[in-house]
Amino acid sequence: TGLPPTIEAVTKFIDNPDPAAYEQLIDTLLESPQYGEKWGRHWLDLVRYAETNSYERDGTKPFAWRYRDYVIRSFNNDKPYDLFIKEQLAGDEFETLTADSITATGYYRLGIWDDEPVSQKQALYDDLDDILLTTSQVFLGLTINCARCHDHKLDPISQKDYYRFLAFFSGFRRYGVRGHDTVQSASIGPIAVDANQALQSQMRQQLDKELGELDRTINNVNNRLQGLMSAPEKEDFKAIEVRVDIARSYVGKGFSKQLVDKYVAAVQRRQEILDTRPDEIAKTLVIKEIGPNPRETFVLVRGNSNVQAEKVEPGFPSVLSPPEPDIQPSVHGKSSGRRTALAKWITSKQNPLTARVMVNRLWQHHFGYGIIATSNNFGAGGLAPSNPELLDYLANELMDGDWRLKRMHKLIMLSTTYQMSSQSSKTGESKDPTNQLIWRFNPRRLTSEELRDSILAANQSLNLQMGGPSFYPIVAPEVLHGQSRPGAGWGSSTEEQRARRAIYIFVKRSLVLPLMANFDFADVDSSCPVRFTTTQPTQSLSLLNSEFANRQADIFADSLRKRSPDDLPAQIQRALNQVTQRRVTGEEINRGVQLVAQLIETGASEQEALKYFCLVSYNLNEFLYVD
Structure with a gap:
């Protein structure tokens, strides 16, 4: 779920003698609404989710948050993965339209947008390339985009293959041309009013x-x-x-x-x-086409939009020996039907890649890296699978299980491999020092979102309200004034709203929150399959000195004093309980009491000393790492 358990929940689980307690816990967590928020964030990384356009103005993408909520809702409802793909690629072409099928097409509008391009024609092809890159890498694990200007240097993908694949998207209207009105007409559409x-x-x-x-x-x-x-x-x-x-x-x-x-x-x-x-x-970001007759598509010499070569029709990468696309006119008459043909082929069980790519991502987020470590690149430029047979087995399980992801989570988490300890051994280190074969569990640091949410959970101020418009955390004036338009595009939210989970933070491309950036937040300009974990001094400094950490430490200390007034050992015990989610020892409590006493001796007030202890607790490895 991306949230720490409470000490009470941990104690209840440890003291439960039922052999089925672990499986029951998995079922409970998978049914938790917080599951969708955690795993939805992984998907948002892949599709470069942000709520602004980048470039100098970095204007807001209206209603982008509805796509985020659609993703969370889909994971929570255990929507079949093949339907999830079809809705995003061609939901507007479904015979029966729903709010979800329309909102899902906001997928196409999440990329960066240059509202003042030198060449509108070149800008169109740049936009289409961004869609092609994201679609081919996220769903197929192929770098088809590398064949834009010439044949792929590593994989058997020709330049003609690139433009045939591009032709599926050739009917697109750009996100906008220039100005507020063009975005409203090209990319905003109505949906049924929310049930709530x-x-x-x-x-x-x-x-x-x-x-x-x-x-x-x-x-x-x-x-x-x-x-x-x-x-x-x-x-x-x-x-x-x-x-x-x-x-x-x-x-x-x-x-x-x-x-x-x-x-x-x-x-x-x-x-x-x-x-x-x-x-x-209600309104949402949507895809719109120029009509049932898309633009003609040509191979562009060296990718130059002004130098056309042969005309091409839509087609799938020839290296996969695919069938010819079965393109049927859209039932609504507003688009070409090409994207429906693409979505059906991508989700076909005869497609050798789609299921493999997805189960590899599930494995990656459970174990730290995928069976194929380069999870957006299954081609020659990527790494070979560490266990091809396992990858095939999991892919077949996904398809045979009606493409349901929760079933796959449970299958993985009930495995002996997942339940291994993180303890090392000399034998294991000598035979497999990088743990490619998973002979032990890989400890990992919390993601930036998990860290922020865990701090709020530790002081019991986390607001679990789901969905709706994003909120704006407090940002230092120096950061706001560093933008090209100082202070623009950043609002204010109530304290209650600012205590919501990090997935609901307004994602502005030109302004990544310092705390999130320090702890390796995703690059939202392009598909981000892996967040590389760094260790740097600014991380500890931000947890000790940032406005957010200090404000939360104040709240934490106040809650401890109210719960156990005039009882410092009880305050220390409760603080460590909430941060480590385990029973603490008397020695640990004594060390905490001694630290507070030393701080008071150096001039801190009792209130300040307890706050500083709370700040120190946020920096404990036991809080920052999952092992």
């Missing part, structure tokens, strides 16, 4: 409250700017840009940069809320 009307209403109330605060800020600044600028109504992209430029022209003319920056940030945040505020008719 109360949640919709709550979201609107939260955003309306923030709108009121922003309007007050704007009006206050207006008064100081002599009323020369009025509070904006809902305006298009260009009007907002003009308003911002005018505001900045007042800097140095009797008005401070800080005042004008405050106005600019408020105006831009106001527009973002108006773009994303849930309406009675």
Whole structure:
């Protein structure tokens, strides 16, 4: 689930004599709604999920959070993996449309978008290449994108194969051309109102409250700017840009940069809320095509959009000896039907890659690395499988089990291999020093999201509210002012909202939270199959000195004092219980008491000393690592 167990849950499990207790625990965790949040985050890494476009303006992608919620919901509902693929690739072409099938196509809109390209034609092919790269690597483990300008240097994939595969997407409308209105028309579509009307209403109330605060800020600044600028109504992209430029022209003319920056940030945040505020008719990011007749596709000489060679039709990589695509017109008449043909081939049991790629990812996230360590590259440029027979076995199990992922999780976690200790041995180290054959369990450090969530869980302030618009953590002014548009695109959230799980943090490409970046958050500009774990001094420094860690340590210390007033040993014991999720020894409690006493001797107050102990507890290896 990505969350630590409570000390009570651990004690209950340890004291349970039932031989089936472990299997029952697995079932409980797989049914937990937090399972979808944990495993959905792995998928979001793969599909380069972010809520902004990158480049200089890094504008917001309206309603991108609905795709994130769709992914979490799909994992929690144990949606068959083949259906999960079909919905994302061609959900808008289903005969019976659902909110999920439409929302899923937001997959195509998650990439970076240049709203001021030098060449619109080249930009279109760059966008299509991003889709091709992500689709081929995520679902097939193939680097077809390497054949854009010439035949693949390592795999038997020709340049013609590349453009035949590209032709499946040739009917796309770009995310936008330039400006707010073009994005709204090209990439935003309606879906059925969410079944949870109360949640919709709550979201609107939260955003309306923030709108009121922003309007007050704007009006206050207006008064100081002599009323020369009025509070904006809902305006298009260009009007907002003009308003911002005018505001900045007042800097140095009797008005401070800080005042004008405050106005600019408020105006831009106001527009973002108006773009994303849930309406009675819900909206989401979607794919739209130019119509039932897609553009013609040509092989481009050296990838140059202005130099066309032979015309090609849609086709699958010839190296896989595939059938010809069976392309049927879309029943709705708004698209070509090509993506449906692609989705059916990718999810066919005759396709040798799809199931293997997915079970390899499951294995990777359970054991630290996949049976094929290069999980986005099953070609010659990747690594060979450490156990080909096991990979084939798991792939067949996935397909034979109706493509259900929870069944695969349980199969893996009930295995003797998964239940091995992480203890090392001289024999094992001498025969397999890198543990390729999994003769022991691989200890691992918490991910950036797990770390943040675990800190909140330790002090018992974690808010488990699921879904809805993303929240904005507090970010230092120095970080906000380092953007190309200082303070723009970053809102404010209530303390309650800021205590939600990290998967609900607003993902801005040009502003990765320092704590998340220090602990190896995913690169969201392209598909991220593996997060490489680093160890560096800034990690400990951020856990000791960051605003987030210190604020949470204050909350932690306050909760300990309220639970056990005037009883320092009990406070230390409870703190270690909540951080380590185990029974602590008397010696450990005594060391904690001694540390607090030493801090008080050096000038810290009792409150400060307990807070510092909480900060130290966040840095314990036992807290940071799972073994």
